[in-house]
Each structure stands twice: as C-alpha cells, then as structure tokens.
Amino acid sequence: xxxxxxxxxxxxxxxxxxxxxxxxxxxxxxxxxxxxxxxxxxxxxxxxxxxxxxxxxxxxxxxxxxxxxxxxxxxxxxxxxxxxxxxxxxxxxxxxxxxxxxxxxxxxxxxxxxxxxxxxxxxxxxxxxxxxxxxxxxxxxxxxxxxxxxxxxxxxxxxxxxxxxxxxxxxxxxxxxxxxxxxxxxxxxxxxxxxxxxxxxxxxxxxxxxxxxxxxxxxxxxxxxxxxxxxxxxxxxxxxxxxxxxxxxxxxxxxxxxxxxxxxxxxxxxxxxxxxxxxxxxxxxxxxxxxxxxxxxxxxxxxxxxxxxxxxxxxxxxxxxxxxxxxxxxxxxxxxxxxxxxxxxxxxxxxxxxxxxxxxxxxxxxxxxxxxxxxxxxxxxxxxxxxxxxxxxxxxxxxxxxxxxxxxxxxxxxxxxxxxxxxxxxxxxxxxxxxxxxxxxxxxxxxxxxxxxxxxxxxxxxxxxxxxxxxxxxxxxxxxxxxxxxxxxxxxxxxxxxxxxxxxxxxxxxxxxxxxxxxxxxxxxxxxxxxxxxxxxxxxxxxxxxxxxxxxxxxxxx
Ligand code: 3PG
Ligand code: CO
Numbered sequence: 092x093x094x095x096x097x098x099x100x101x102x103x104x105x106x107x108x109x110x111x112x113x114x115x116x117x118x119x120x121x122x123x124x125x126x127x128x129x130x131x132x133x134x135x136x137x138x139x140x141x142x143x144x145x146x147x148x149x150x151x152x153x154x155x156x157x158x159x160x161x162x163x164x165x166x167x168x169x170x171x172x173x174x175x176x177x178x179x180x181x182x183x184x185x186x187x188x189x190x191x192x193x194x195x196x197x198x199x200x201x202x203x204x205x206x207x208x209x210x211x212x213x214x215x216x217x218x219x220x221x222x223x224x225x226x227x228x229x230x231x232x233x234x235x236x237x238x239x240x241x242x243x244x245x246x247x248x249x250x251x252x253x254x255x256x257x258x259x260x261x262x263x264x265x266x267x268x269x270x271x272x273x274x275x276x277x278x279x280x281x282x283x284x285x286x287x288x289x290x291x292x293x294x295x296x297x298x299x300x301x302x303x304x305x306x307x308x309x310x311x312x313x314x315x316x317x318x319x320x321x322x323x324x325x326x327x328x329x330x331x332x333x334x335x336x337x338x339x340x341x342x343x344x345x346x347x348x349x350x351x352x353x354x355x356x357x358x359x360x361x362x363x364x365x366x367x368x369x370x371x372x373x374x375x376x377x378x379x380x381x382x383x384x385x386x387x388x389x390x391x392x393x394x395x396x397x398x399x400x401x402x403x404x405x406x407x408x409x410x411x412x413x414x415x416x417x418x419x420x421x422x423x424x425x426x427x428x429x430x431x432x433x434x435x436x437x438x439x440x441x442x443x444x445x446x447x448x449x450x451x452x453x454x455x456x457x458x459x460x461x462x463x464x465x466x467x468x469x470x471x472x473x474x475x476x477x478x479x480x481x482x483x484x485x486x487x488x489x490x491x492x493x494x495x496x497x498x499x500x501x502x503x504x505x506x507x508x509x510x511x512x513x514x515x516x517x518x519x520x521x522x523x524x525x526x527x528x529x530x531x532x533x534x535x536x537x538x539x540x541x542x543x544x545x546x547x548x549x550x551x552x553x554x555x556x557x558x559x560x561x562x563x564x565x566x567x568x569x570x571x572x573x574x575x576x577x578x579x580x581x582x583x584x585x586x587x588x589x590x591x592x593x594x595x596x597x598x599x600x601x602x603x604x605x606x607x608x609x610x611x612x613x614x615x616x617x618x619x620x621x622x623x624x625x626x627x628x629x630x631x632x633x634x635x636x637x638x639x640x641x642x643x644x645x646x647x648x649x
Contacts (some may be wrong), residue, residue, distance in 0.1 A: 450521060504554065
C-alpha cells in the first residue's frame with residue numbers, strides 16, 4: 092500500500108473537483124472547408140484557445156509518442172487512451188507484432204504451438220481486418236503470417252476477410268483483396284498449398300463490434316465463417332465486392348453484408364470445422380473481445396446461438412484482455428500496462444465518475460485502465476454507460492448521445508460526490524469515420540456545446556478542467572498531397588474523402604476557478620504527447636505524479 096501513496100503537490104491543494112473531457116477524434120489543422128471542427132460552431136473551444144494562451148497547447152497523438160512503430164502511423168483510440176490513462180509510453184500491439192514476426196519468435200511461443208496442434212490435418216483459419224490501416228491490423232503482417240504458417244506446416248489455410256474503409260479510404264478494399272488474391276496465388280505456386288479466401292463482410296456489419304453494442308454483428312460473422320452460411324454467396328471475393336455494390340449502391344467497405352465463397356457446386360470453401368485452428372489476426376483489443384469470447388467460451392456463452400461449436404485450436408494475435416485471460420491462447424504478449432493513473436487515484440482516496448456512450452464507453456474505462464476490465468474499486472469509482480443507437484451509421488444521428496453524457500457528467504459534478512468526472516464525447520470521431528462532412532460539422536458543434544455545459548458546471552463547483560483528445564479525425568476530412576497539403580481529387584474529379592484518423596496534434600486546454608492562478612504550461616516540453624496528461628491531472632488532484640510517469644505539462648509560477 093505504501094508504494095501507492097503519492098506525495099502532496101507543493102503548490103496545488105487537494106480537494107478540487109477535476110473535470111476531464113476527451114473529445115474523441117478532435118485534432119488541430121489548417122482551418123479550411125475540409126476541417127469540420129473549423130467549420131463547426133465551436134465557441135467554447137475557440138474561447139479557450141484565444142483567451143488563455145498559457146493554458147492551451149498542442150500534444151502529439153500519433154507515431155512513437157503513443158507507442159506506434161513510425162511517424163507515419165496515425166493515432167487511434169486504443170493507443171491514445173492507453174497513453175492518457177497510463178501516463179507512460181508503451182510499445183503497442185502493432186510494434187510488438189512487427190518484432191515477433193521479423194524475429195520469428197511468434198512461431199516459438201506457447202500460442203503458436205497450441206495452434207499447431209491442429210496439424211497435420213487441420214485447416215488454419217485467419218480472421219481479421221484487411222487493410223494497411225495499422226489501427227487494428229496491417230496487411231504486411233497478414234502476409235508474413237501466411238508465409239510463416241505455411242513454413243510451419245499448414246497446407247490448407249482459409250482467410251476470412253473483413254473489409255475496412257474506415258482506417259483507410261472507402262473503396263480501397265477492392266485493392267486489398269486484389270493484393271491478397273495475388274499473394275495467395277504466389278503461395279499456391281511456391282508451396283503447392285491450398286490457400287483461399289473463404290468469407291467476407293464489412294467490419295461494421297460483421298464480427299468487429301465492440302463493447303457489446305450489437306451481438307448480431309458477431310453472429311453474422313460466426314454464421315459466415317464457422318457455419319458457411321450468409322445471405323450472399325459468390326465464387327470469388329472480388330466478384331462479391333463488385334456485385335454487392337452494384338446491387339446496392341449504398342453499400343460501402345465498412346458495411347458490406349456477410350458473404351461466403353463457394354465452389355462450382357455451391358459448397359462453401361471454408362467453414363470452420365472440428366480439428367481446425369483459428370487465429371484472429373487483429374492486434375487491437377476492443378473489436379476482437381466479443382468474437383474471442385465466441386471462440387474461447389465453449390460452455391458459458393449465451394450471447395447468440397452458435398448452432399455448432401467446432402472444436403478448434405483458437406488463438407488471438409494478442410491477448411485482448413489479460414485480466415479475463417481472453418483469449419486463453421495468443422501469439423504475441425500484449426504490452427504490460429500496469430500502475431495506471433486510475434489505480435493510483437483509487438489508492439489515494441480519489442473518487443472517480445466516468446461516463447460515455449456504448450461505442451466509446453470502453454475507451455474511457457477499459458482502455459484508459461490499460462486494457463483492463465472492470466473497476467479498481469467498487470466504492471471509489473462509478474462507470475456509467477449510456478446506450479448507443481444501434482444499427483445506424485452515425486452520420487444519420489450526428490448528435491449521438493453527447494447531450495446525455497454531458498448531463499450525466501454535470502449531475503455527477505454538482506452532486507459533490509466525485510473528485511474526478513471523466514467523459515469521452517464521441518462525435519468528432521464516430522461521425523468523422525463516416526466521411527460525411529456536413530454531419531461531422533454538426534457533431535462537432537454539438538460536442539462543443541456539451542463542453543460548455545460541463546465548463547459551466549465545473550465553474551459552479553469551483554473545480555478544474557482538462558480538455559483534450561485522443562487523436563485527430565474530424566479536423567481533416569479529405570486526402571491531401573503530403574507535400575503541399577492541397578486536397579486531392581480522384582479520377583472523376585471528386586475530392587477524396589478521408590474517413591480515417593490523422594497524424595495531427597491535438598489541443599489540450601486547462602483552467603477553472605480551482606486551478607491556482609500561477610499554473611501554466613511549461614515551455615520546456617515542446618514534444619510532449621498524450622502520455623504527459625496523466626501526471627498533469629494527478630497534480631490537479633493535489634499530488635505529485637509517480638516518478639516514472641512522463642513529466643507533467645504544468646508549472647506553477649508565483
Ligand atoms: C474503429 O475501430 O472504429 C476505428 O478503426 C478506430 O477508431 P477509434 O480508434 O477512434 O476507436
Ligand atoms: Co476513431
């Protein structure tokens with residue numbers, strides 16, 4: 092217990108209420124018409140930027156600053172909230188898998204040995220997101236894994252693809268499937284193996300739901316991948332993508348319905364059967380936790396009727412939740428994110444209230460706490476989830492549940508019961524991912540109103556606020572020429588829409604009546620990133636931060 096105790100801060104008193112707002116997907120960028128935040132009405136955020144320059148700055152939210160392999164890697168909510176909550180930079184899944192693949196250690200571990208128990212006869216099934224987004228998975232890793240698995244003895248492999256269009260431009264799935272088909276052909280020629288695509292579907296419709304928003308999504312994947320059943324059947328994956336789009340022009344990469352690849356006789360080429368092995372090759376946790384349960388949990392699973400539960404050797408690319416031991420088998424160990432800010436605050440008696448809506452709820456709880464399920468303390472923490480709208484694309488309802496989140500947070504603040512009130516406002520990110528510029532503008536305006544509401548409540552309780560983001564998204568809705576920054580058009584003269592996150596820095600603003608007058612951002616941390624935020628809000632609670640945390644962003648001048 093002693094080692095958890097934090098020394099008091101020499102200049103910031105204890106006992107102030109601290110409001111933490113994460114504006115998901117809210118970066119800083121040139122204010123042109125593709126910057127949805129600049130176009131939106133954002134008086135609250137504008138005011139903070141222009142009136143308190145010593146309490147407003149930018150933070151790095153991409154690349155190595157959040158544990159990603161390279162400067163080219165855009166930020167994402169997993170690495171962003173990990174850094175925010177843990178106060179340190181951990182090498183993240185993408186980087187850990189790169190290392191395990193290039194050294195070959197991935198094939199020497201317990202996880203792959205378990206997968207190999209399906210040999211000599213079992214088929215290996217690889218299920219995951221097909222793109223080079225680098226958020227949940229990466230194509231080059233899948234390619235290396237295919238080759239490695241063949242060299243390890245698998246002669247029959249089936250790939251179950253989930254098309255992206257969210258971390259990469261919509262429409263690019265066609266090229267990724269083309270690339271995969273070409274690489275599979277290469278492998279067939281080189282090794283004489285039987286490797287094929289067996290099923291497919293869009294990531295938002297099939298398999299990759301998160302935080303139990305909609306189990307139907309996972310069921311659709313199960314039906315196609317395991318049972319070989321789907322509303323659509325094709326002989327070839329490229330044909331599937333083409334035809335499905337012709338049939339319904341509203342279909343996009345994110346929302347392709349599930350389909351199964353069948354042979355000339357109409358028989359599915361790769362349902363998952365007893366004796367097979369299954370690997371979900373995404374490294375990121377949130378959207379793999381549900382499917383991992385379906386494969387890992389033979390007896391106690393009641394989320395949907397699996398009809399048939401094949402006896403397979405299942406492993407995740409990573410372990411997606413270490414506390415739940417889920418999945419039990421995995422190819423690469425996840426980052427060991429320990430001693431997060433939430434755990435410290437609990438040990439120091441701080442009471443925390445957290446709220447978001449379903450689609451981002453786990454971001455400010457599970458991911459914030461280092462990919463750890465549940466609370467550190469039942470009595471000192473309360474996590475409130477507002478149910479998200481289901482089965483819609485959020486450009487249809489860009490306000491999402493922000494108002495409800497803000498109201499719940501204000502109530503918690505005004506109740507006086509909580510020392511920290513933390514929320515994630517999802518609009519910039521979730522609407523930004525639809526690529527719908529007008530809807531994203533509305534979403535950002537709404538989020539800003541919610542910020543104002545929470546600032547007012549913070550004012551009333553004499554508290555301190557800290558507003559920041561986890562990564563960029565809404566501030567850039569178009570693909571740009573990397574050299575000139577000019578928006579790019581496609582062959583037909585249309586602007587190329589950007590649905591993904593960005594490499595933009597994100598703003599952080601602090602203030603409130605509870606913040607001592609002399610507090611301002613230090614000038615000696617020009618390269619600070621999201622990992623510097625935890626030490627900062629620990630200070631706001633009146634404590635020095637743990638010694639090995641990234642340094643605080645603030646200084647107190649007399
Ligand atoms: C998603 O999973 O929705 C996107 O790939 C990344 O978005 P997030 O990192 O903001 O959750
Ligand atoms: Co996002």
